[in-house]
Amino acid sequence: xxxxxxxxxxxxxxxxxxxxxxxxxxxxxxxxxxxxxxxxxxxxxxxxxxxxxxxxxxxxxxxxxxxxxxxxxxxxxxxxxxxxxxxxxxxxxxxxxxxxxxxxxxxxxxxxxxxxxxxxxxxxxxxxxxxxxxxxxxxxxxxxxxxxxxxxxxxxxxxxxxxxxxxxxxxxxxxxxxxxxxxxxxxxxxxxxxxxxxxxxxxxxxx
Numbered sequence: 001x002x003x004x005x006x007x008x009x010x011x012x013x014x015x016x017x018x019x020x021x022x023x024x025x026x027x028x029x030x031x032x033x034x035x036x037x038x039x040x041x042x043x044x045x046x047x048x049x050x051x052x053x054x055x056x057x058x059x060x061x062x063x064x065x066x067x068x069x070x071x072x073x074x075x076x077x078x079x080x081x082x083x084x085x086x087x088x089x090x091x092x093x094x095x096x097x098x099x100x101x102x103x104x105x106x107x108x109x110x111x112x113x114x115x116x117x118x119x120x121x122x123x124x125x126x127x128x129x130x131x132x133x134x135x136x137x138x139x140x141x142x143x144x145x146x147x148x149x150x151x152x153x154x155x156x157x158x159x160x161x162x163x164x165x166x167x168x169x170x171x172x173x174x175x176x177x178x179x180x181x182x183x184x185x186x187x188x189x190x191x192x193x194x195x196x197x198x199x200x201x202x203x204x205x206x207x
Contacts, residue, residue: 006068011204014061021054044176051147051177060106066116069120075207085119107141139164143180158173
């Protein structure tokens, strides 16, 4: 990672990745709806893949922006961000944050908020932005974990997401990709696009 990497560049790179995923999803939807070139199962799995790729890019963005702030970088609009680390580089910041842990968890919103309060003065700006979007980001992580693990714990969490959609847990649990193509209302985007927009909104607020 280069040390002159800026918060602006960090956001632009993430936004470009999201736009690539949106274009791919548009192509996939056209292949399924207009050209009948994909089966229903295929479009579900492709939609899962699009979501998972986007979430991985979101984790990468969160890691980079957090390390930038811990290393003394400022936000795009020049808001004062004060690092409590005596760190001169991104690599050094990451080493201090990791300490004796085998890895750093970048996808738990609660862990990120706690980490921000520890290493940034008043947790700013990480803490405020994540707390503002906490409920939605929790759902985002639950969907991600269900795709990655499909364990009893991740299934229980995913059922809570489904309950928010249906009002109750459905008798027949839809595939994750099937859920991602559902809509809150007839006028809403389907969930994949809503989640991509959420990630972009949070990233813009953080940068």
